[in-house]
Amino acid sequence: MRSTALLATLAVGALSVALPHTSEDVQLPLVIWHGLGDDFEREGLAQVAELAEETNPGTYVHLIHLADTGSGDRSATFFGNVTEQIELVCEQLAADPILSTAPAINALGFSQGGQFLRGYIERCNAPPVHNLVTFGSQHNGISEFESCKYNDWICNGAEALLRSGRWTSFAQSRVVPAQYFRDPRELDLYLANSNFLADINNEREAKNETYKKNLASLNKFAMFMFEDDTVAVPKESALFAEVNSTTGEVTALQDREIYQEDWLGLKQLDKAGRLDFKTTPGQHMRLSEEVLRDAFKEYFGPLEDNWRTPSLIVQRGS
Known part of the structure; x- marks a missing residue:
């Protein structure tokens, strides 16, 4: 079995050709958002895109990028305003002629690309997402903050700023x-100053009902946690759990206020059987082809013909 070591970004590609309306089952396009320290030009991401099309022939794959070059895209994973980045992605997906004419996308x-995609769904969701799958995301x-290689100046610069002044406006x-x-030990500072996460998690007193409505519209939301993850701390964040930083006690999503009061529609999804909690062996973003292929089959396979709407563009593999 070939092993794909994902540093969670990877490379570019439109892998399918748009065809006129046919009687085939609907194969929705797939968008992928990579993680910290990666870029859209890396070979690993190209391999993931190829695997998606091989598993579900006809899948049009769009790799989200925040710059026109790999180096610029990697830099944007460390430095930038996430709210502005999501706005850019909303424009990017809406401008794609295939994504924008499909009835939905996967x-x-x-x-970190997982929570950013969730931010996309909550804030714009046009084109709308059908199924969302996240691996090792920090929901x-x-x-x-993860340790950097000694000669990775971009990473080390971000790490220094995070450690010394994470709640500053800068x-x-x-x-x-x-x-x-x-x-959780700095919850007041977090609620007062967080530019992104406190907002998309609807943790402040004023709740955004659009966020809840958009997230609850998902057909499936599947969250994967890496069992041996020591990079994303706490690893249980991948399943929307809360971890006491002092004792290590884990509070599952279902036992948290965000779920019980349903600030985001997660309870609604769960009760309808549309919220999946998954674990996968290994360290952060070390994914085998088998795990990816199984996820692609379960969540990104073709929809039956009766789901189709007239606006769909059907894709065919090369």
């Missing part, structure tokens, strides 16, 4: 990981 988020934030508008930093 979405795959690796690491409930991080309480530590960090919250410029340092990407700071915008989803959430330590």
Whole structure:
């Protein structure tokens, strides 16, 4: 079995050709958002896109990118305003002639790309997402920042800013990981200053009903946690769980206020059998072809013909 070591971004590609309306089952397009430190030109992401099309022939794949070059896209995973980045992605997807004419799209988020895709769904969702799958994403934030390689100056610069002034307006508008930093020991500072996560998690007193409505519109929301993850801390954030930073006690999503009062529609999804909690072996973003292929089959397979709407463009594999 070939192993695909994903550093959760990877490379570019439109893998399918748009065809006129046919009687075939509907194969929805797939958008992929990579993670921290990666870029859309990397070979690993191209392999994932190829696997998606091989598993479900006819899948048109769009790789989200925040710059025209790989180096610029990687830099944007560390430095930038996440709210502005999501606005850019909303425009990017709406401008794609295939995505914008499909009745819906599927979405795959690796690491921080997962919570950013959730932000896309909550804030614009046009084109609308049918199924959302996230691997190792920090839906409930991080309480530590990963260590950088000694010669990775971009990563080290972001790490220094996060450690020294994560709640400053500068960090919250410029340092990407700071915008989803959430330590329960600093909850007041988080609620007062968080530029991104506190908003899309609807944790402040004023709730955004559009966020709840949009997220609850998903057909399926599947969250995967890596069992041996030491990069995204706490790893349980991938399943929207809360972890006490002092004791290590884990509070499952269903036992949290965000679920019980249904701030985001997660309870609604769960009660309808549309919220899946998954675990997968290994370290952060170390994915085998088998795990990916199974996920593609379960969540991104073709829809039956009776689901089709007249606006759909059907794709065919090369």
